Amino acid sequence: MIQFLLNQELRSEHALDPNLTVLNYLRDHVGKPGTKEGCASGDCGACTVVVGELQTDNDGREHIRYRSLNSCLTFVSSLHGKQLISVEDLKHQGELHSVQKAMVECHGSQCGFCTPGFVMSLFALQKNSDAPDPHKAHEALAGNLCRCTGYRPILQAAEQSCCGKQPDQFDAREADTIARLKAIAPTSIGELNSGDKRCLVPLTVADLADLYDAYPQARLLAGGTDLALEVTQFHRTLPVMIYVGNVAEMKRIERFDDRLEIGAATALSDCYEALNAEYPDFGELLHRFASLQIRNQGTLGGNIGNASPIGDSPPLLIALGA
Template sequence: MIQFLLNGELRCERQLDPNVTVLNYLREHVAKPGTKEGCGSGDCGACTVVIGELEGERIRYRTLNSCLTFVSSLHGKQLITVEDLRYQGKLHDVQQAMVDCHGSQCGFCTPGFVMSLFALQKNRAASGSDGYDKGQTLEALAGNLCRCTGYRPIIDAAEQACCNRQPDQFDAAEADTVAKLKAIAPRETAELNSGDKRCLLPLTVADLADIYTANPQARLLAGGTDLALEVTQFHRELPVMIYVGHVAEMKRIEVKPDVIEIGAATPLSDCYGVLSREYPDFGELLHRFASLQIRNQGTLGGNIGNASPIGDAPPLLIALGASIVLRKGNQTRTLPLDEFFIDYKVTARQEGEFIERIIVPRAKAYQAFRAYKVSKRLDDDISAVCAAINLTVTDGVVRDARIAFGGMAGIPKRATACEQSLIGAAWYPGCIERACEALAEDFTPLSDFRASKEYRLLTAQNLLRRFFLELQSPEVETRVTAYV
């Protein structure tokens, strides 16, 4: 059985197909059709809902794409939809702002925008930052697409909603909601079972290891932003899933003297703070990692484990020399990340083994790290080429080099010939040109609808040249020495 709050109403589900998404649950099981299906793949934001989770004595609100969220992941949480905002016959501030600023035309995308604005307003107030911040607004809305309004009136609505915020029914009910969430907080392994399909929800990494050993055919579910596509896009059924989102050890971030350890089930939005402080370019790339809804849901371990050749995190982690801790039963092993990827969608993970945590070395003196993402859109798009370059240069000589690319091969891959051409070389334009030539030995890219093979190779070479030019500027030197 799973339990969650639908707004303030306790819902207990005992026999429900775990393949049911939150979107379909709302529309088909509880008669809440305000949440719309636009794309079914997490690209348009029309299905955006808000999840409330306990964070100490407060509630943290996150936007999610309900089309990519399996209902089992609601266990112990609060689900808020657009129907819940209107109260006692009066529109919520964010809804009224959309009306006042003419932010809706056809209206299909409007519920998703309203929920993104609601979460933005709530989180700014919780951080003590009442008022309007255009950068945060653009980030909050980057995952919501509209074909009608041109966005300006929606941004105007965001400014009105954030600047004229009034206490609402969620503020008044917060203490009661906190008490209800504490009462339904998971205390043991739960299960959602429909007879022929089931989802298990362990609470500890030891329980997860035991359950996965007993069910090696099960699919691990963390954020589900990739796994859910098998159901929504390919119309497959997943007989057994294991949801890892309640395993606290796998959502922990520890900063140690030499490394940062990040639990594999940590949402990408929670990784941002520590990674951006250590490696500013990693933070910049995370801002361009899909949308806020996806970052709130997708995990760092999931982005590695799905072994996509165009996943944005693996090239950066490989260039930084990261490793992963794999667990099977009571046994663990540590593997350099660049040895994890073997072939397209083939990894070194054994049956019944899962990624427990990611170990990222901390920045060192004289280390220059840059990350570049090339895509057709600035926001909410997949890379054509993703480059991560990590060099140590002292006394005008390249002492160490780790360079990795996504989108250039069937796996995220190091550019070993390029690295060797640089190590020990004098740091001047000629060495970069030799490194660019070596890239043609490292990669034979494919052509697809995102980019041709010629474009990919030339882009990769030009990113190396850009890296060299950036390191010559005083601004870049300041950023590099800040790592010391």
């Protein structure tokens, strides 16, 4: 079984097809069709959702980190212990969220198909910004495509929604949401099982080793930004997967006098600060990796391990003697 919060609703799932994406889960299983499929390959951003994860700062303060993701490339198993927020969740007590109001008032939408994805990227931007920042706005929206408006009014909406932002319902519920996320924090191996297909979710390297020994044919799933294309683009079935994104040891970044060690399941956006501090050119290159949604999900280990001929990091890592 896996558990996660769908906004504030606790969802416990066991008998689901592990090949099910978050996009199709929202649209077909819980009746939330606001999230759209544009490309099913992580290129257009129409399917953008936001995932909240419990984080503890160095000073011990707990908070929720909000990140935009492409739901078309995200398998439901990766939601274990997290909070999923879709565009339907932003409106509160009959009132549009401030990022939705900004899109309306700045005339940032025409046909509207891409609008839910832009709104969710703006929501994540607002949550992670204290003031308008054109650079951050461009970065947050770079993974969202619009064929109708041009981008000027959408960037104006980003500036408006991040300027003098007011607390919203997510801020008001933060303490309660933290408590609920702590209550569902995984304590044992999770699993989605549809009978002929399964995804296992280990918590430790030892668990992972045991599972991989028991299921040597399993596909290892981290960010899934490449692996998910086998399902969404090539219509293949993945009978057994092992999701490594909840293995804490594989998400650590450690500095030593002579080296930097990055866990293979560390998201690219989490690698940025450490790599940029040691190798500014590498940090600059990371900004060219796809989009923020992809960098929030894809991993440096996966970029190497999937052996893609268009992998961005291996040439630079070889040059650095990694």
